[in-house]
Ligand SMILES: Nc1nc2c(ncn2[C@@H]2O[C@H](COP(=O)(O)OP(=O)(O)O)[C@@H](O)[C@H]2O)c(=O)[nH]1
């Protein structure tokens with residue numbers, strides 16, 4: 001698992017190493033050189049503000065390279081919460097998985113079911129993406145693989161009603177954890193958000209025995225675009241955490257920083273492949289070390 005994050009962050013790490021390598025030979029630095037460094041930083045998806053922060057550190061520590069590396073590392077570390085583990089508080093919990101089409105909601109819902117089942121939770125998976133028949137088939141296969149209960153209702157196209165049935169069934173079966181996979185695309189985002197709001201209300205108004213955690217799946221390969229998407233979802237439903245998916249691909253991974261810095265959305269898990277095992281708890285120290293160093 002550690003190895004796959006390491007290779008995933010290769011593109012960003014190359015930029016950081018290029019910067020450190022360049023700086024190791026310099027005692028002063030021109031504006032042009034700083035601009036080039038800033039471009040390399042922005043390419044990693046960390047965003048403009050954080051790139052500026054790093055530039056300030058570089059300028060102030062140009063005479064002390066050891067200190068510079070450590071200062072950059074600790075400024076990045078300070079930007080993220082210390083503990084990223086999702087706290088289920090020993091309460092009955094609903095994980096509502098939202099995100100744009102193709103970002104990995106269904107796959108991640110199955111991965112989460114597998115992860116928590118291994119920890120001893122009794123899981124109900126709810127297929128609330130009622131718009132595509134293929135979506136229900138896909139999640140059926142996953143739930144069989146995980147070995148957990150699945151609630152889907154092919155007779156209704158009303159996601160909030162599937163959620164209602166799912167939660168009733170979870171109570172009847174004494175599940176501790178309900179994972180709800182939602183749809184990602186309706187013709188307009190306001191329709192999608194209205195529908196998520198309806199699902200939200202069913203959970204909070206009718207099933208207050210469950211505490212609710214809304215998680216967004218973010219396709220890391222989309223870079224800064226995914227930040228815009230997260231912002232939009234966060235305006236309609238309060239997003240509590242994120243799962244960065246497809247970190248095994250060509251993603252740069254810097255998105256983790258502006259996501260928390262701008263939107264206060266912590267990353268709880270990362271997805272590093274297409275099988276149910278390819279999910280790991282996000283670890284900020286490991287992540288930053290993989291981003292900055294070659295070992
Ligand atoms: N490589 C890789 N592919 C992923 C990951 N998560 C999801 N996928 C793939 O992305 C595609 C869309 O995933 P899906 O779960 O159907 O997305 P949804 O539309 O948001 O439900 C599928 O082909 C998945 O196999 C990941 O962490 N790594």
Ligand SMILES: [Mg+2]
Nearest residue numbers: 105106129135
């Ligand atoms: Mg899906």
